Amino acid sequence: MLTWLDQRTGVVTATKDFLTEDVPGGASYWYAFGSATVFAMIIQIVTGMFLTLYYSPSASTAWASTYYIYSKVPFGKFIISTHYWGASAMIAFMALHLLQVLIWGAYKKPRELQWIVGVVLFLLTIVLGLTGYLLPWDQNAFLASQVAIQIAGSVPIVGNATVAFLQDGATLGTLTINRFFGIHVWLVPAVLIGLVGAHLAIFRWNGAAGPPVDEAPKLKAGRFWPDQMFMDIVVSFAMFVVIVVLAIVAPPILDGRADPNNNAFIAYPAWYFLALFDLLSIVGTFPDAIVPTLDLVATVIFPGLLVGVLVLLPFLDRNPSRRISRRPWILGVTALTMAGAIGLSLHGQVGIQVAQAAIKYQAPNDAELEKLNESYNSAPASTGSAAVVGAVAALPGMKEGAAVYTANCSGCHAATGLGQTGVFPPLAKNDYVTGDTKALIHTLNYGLQGPIKVNGAAYNGQMPAWKGQLKDEEIAQVLTYIRNSWGNKGSAITAKDVAAVAK
Amino acid sequence: MGHAVSYEDDGTPQEQSRRKFMVNMVVGLSGVIGLVLGIPLVATMIPDSKTGGATWSPLSDDEMKKLQAATEKPIKVTFNVHTVDGYLTPADDEQFVWAIKTTDAKMRAARPELFDGKTKLTYPVINMGFVLFSPICPHLGCRYVLDTDGKFLCHCHGSRYDDLGVHIAGPAQRGLDPLPLREHDGKGEVTWIHYKGNEPDHVILSYT
Numbered sequence: 001m002l003t004w005l006d007q008r009t010g011v012v013t014a015t016k017d018f019l020t021e022d023v024p025g026g027a028s029y030w031y032a033f034g035s036a037t038v039f040a041m042i043i044q045i046v047t048g049m050f051l052t053l054y055y056s057p058s059a060s061t062a063w064a065s066t067y068y069i070y071s072k073v074p075f076g077k078f079i080i081s082t083h084y085w086g087a088s089a090m091i092a093f094m095a096l097h098l099l100q101v102l103i104w105g106a107y108k109k110p111r112e113l114q115w116i117v118g119v120v121l122f123l124l125t126i127v128l129g130l131t132g133y134l135l136p137w138d139q140n141a142f143l144a145s146q147v148a149i150q151i152a153g154s155v156p157i158v159g160n161a162t163v164a165f166l167q168d169g170a171t172l173g174t175l176t177i178n179r180f181f182g183i184h185v186w187l188v189p190a191v192l193i194g195l196v197g198a199h200l201a202i203f204r205w206n207g208a209a210g211p212p213v214d215e216a217p218k219l220k221a222g223r224f225w226p227d228q229m230f231m232d233i234v235v236s237f238a239m240f241v242v243i244v245v246l247a248i249v250a251p252p253i254l255d256g257r258a259d260p261n262n263n264a265f266i267a268y269p270a271w272y273f274l275a276l277f278d279l280l281s282i283v284g285t286f287p288d289a290i291v292p293t294l295d296l297v298a299t300v301i302f303p304g305l306l307v308g309v310l311v312l313l314p315f316l317d318r319n320p321s322r323r324i325s326r327r328p329w330i331l332g333v334t335a336l337t338m339a340g341a342i343g344l345s346l347h348g349q350v351g352i353q354v355a356q357a358a359i360k361y362q363a364p365n366d367a368e369l370e371k372l373n374e375s376y377n378s379a380p381a382s383t384g385s386a387a388v389v390g391a392v393a394a395l396p397g398m399k400e401g402a403a404v405y406t407a408n409c410s411g412c413h414a415a416t417g418l419g420q421t422g423v424f425p426p427l428a429k430n431d432y433v434t435g436d437t438k439a440l441i442h443t444l445n446y447g448l449q450g451p452i453k454v455n456g457a458a459y460n461g462q463m464p465a466w467k468g469q470l471k472d473e474e475i476a477q478v479l480t481y482i483r484n485s486w487g488n489k490g491s492a493i494t495a496k497d498v499a500a501v502a503k
Numbered sequence: 504m505g506h507a508v509s510y511e512d513d514g515t516p517q518e519q520s521r522r523k524f525m526v527n528m529v530v531g532l533s534g535v536i537g538l539v540l541g542i543p544l545v546a547t548m549i550p551d552s553k554t555g556g557a558t559w560s561p562l563s564d565d566e567m568k569k570l571q572a573a574t575e576k577p578i579k580v581t582f583n584v585h586t587v588d589g590y591l592t593p594a595d596d597e598q599f600v601w602a603i604k605t606t607d608a609k610m611r612a613a614r615p616e617l618f619d620g621k622t623k624l625t626y627p628v629i630n631m632g633f634v635l636f637s638p639i640c641p642h643l644g645c646r647y648v649l650d651t652d653g654k655f656l657c658h659c660h661g662s663r664y665d666d667l668g669v670h671i672a673g674p675a676q677r678g679l680d681p682l683p684l685r686e687h688d689g690k691g692e693v694t695w696i697h698y699k700g701n702e703p704d705h706v707i708l709s710y711t
Binding site: 020023046047050053054056061064072074078079221222224227229230234236237376377 | 510540549592
């Protein structure tokens, strides 16, 4: 059968040729990072293809379809979690591969182009991570991507054009999701696969570099098949086990749907952007006069310089030796950069956790996500401003109340009235809002603090006192608005009612 | 590409045995990876088998009046069916049925298969003095029209039915499908059922 196939296609001979390869100095686990990266890429392509069977890229369907994958599709949560952790694995193993090649000096002549293609592959993978981050269209995806787009916009000369290309409009919305989806699913993977092919072809042309010695041709050759292949699959399998275990025990968080008015959410980047994220927050602590300059350094100049040095490394490093002991400079700078990146990342992660703890942030659990999904189905997607619709618009003060709400309340309670799980209570379908008017007016006039329970969930925040900040009439208008929005039904409240409630 | 020299010598028996183990491990571990990924991936494509239960959709006051004024000539009655389409916000979709004023005796005479035997329906065919026909052709699912001769004609493949839904010509394997109708609080209510086409039996596909 195989002979028949080979006579007509040559596939068996081609496979044998591919597997028959010398490994200078013998097989080694050090060489398995590259193949593990390719394996992670295959996991990403396969799981990604299946996710596209359900995912729908638009502002009104992205979150809903992601939630649908999480909650309704058989094994959907497992597949999306595998895709999430597979992305981390691909970036982590690619970084390890890059680092190993750098430390072993394998980028030197004649492998300069192999190195450059590898660095471009790494950058493209980062772009995949960045564009994929937006697609679930939850609050964190929205804010983190907004920051990323703004950073791209601060690049001199091409910044505005880059933002226009990425965002495709004045704000992040359906067209942005479509664009990111196209880049994430078609454009970058197509280029990536082509470049992986080029990377492997150049690798086979030059042969493996072998260990970091200057007399590689004198080393005894080992076999690629099955010796190196075995080590490759052992490392890939170990990586696969870690991805699967993490996908089961630590699926990615899905926050509430993106709400442009929610300004209380603490956004956090993917782990591979933590160092840059932290650098940016450190810059913010410097005197105001130099912050804009430092900002540009942290977001554009420093990362740009790093990429430039990485790409041009084979030409910048003129030292002909590959021996580790003879390359103190390049390895010293690499060690310092890595230590800095790890230190900044850890500092950044601690900062995020402290900030989240301060507002008692808790990611929504499955039951809360289901409630959120139900409430989204009964409330239209936020367009960035509170809207008054239907017969209730006829109630006195509704339109004005909507404006007061957008300006003062939506930051915490959200334009959808859904608040933020565990932090700011929802006003939608909240009996307290539609119930006793005196208690409600008292809360708005004089604030509220201490533990409360709303729709079964505990809250312990602080509602500010608005008397003095807002006129009685404005308080009445906003109360009428919240009592008659998002499915709530209650009587209108007048300025006289507000004035009558004393402390 | 240089010539591979490491394959020129088969190596010691220990080396050969070690390589055999490596080959088996490569195949075995690849198989485990394939199964752990393959089974969930295929499972994600299994469609949701839950079709949702049967629900009653009320006719509006205008449609109810139209129904009550109907004669033996078929009329179109529209109503809203509450549908859940995947992850989209559940919505009311407009549907229509054909209503014909008739009697139980006439229907039994014209369509005995709906009352007895394997193709018997589990709900009353005549309600409030009417039979309601699903607008979906029982051949391959097109929407048929009321022809100028008062008979129903499906333009897709030429199936024809008389005013009581009897299959009189064309490739369909059964007559038109009656749908449940009931009177509830003075209003007419319809249950929308999507039957499988191109077979003699009534096989429910969904209620939306």
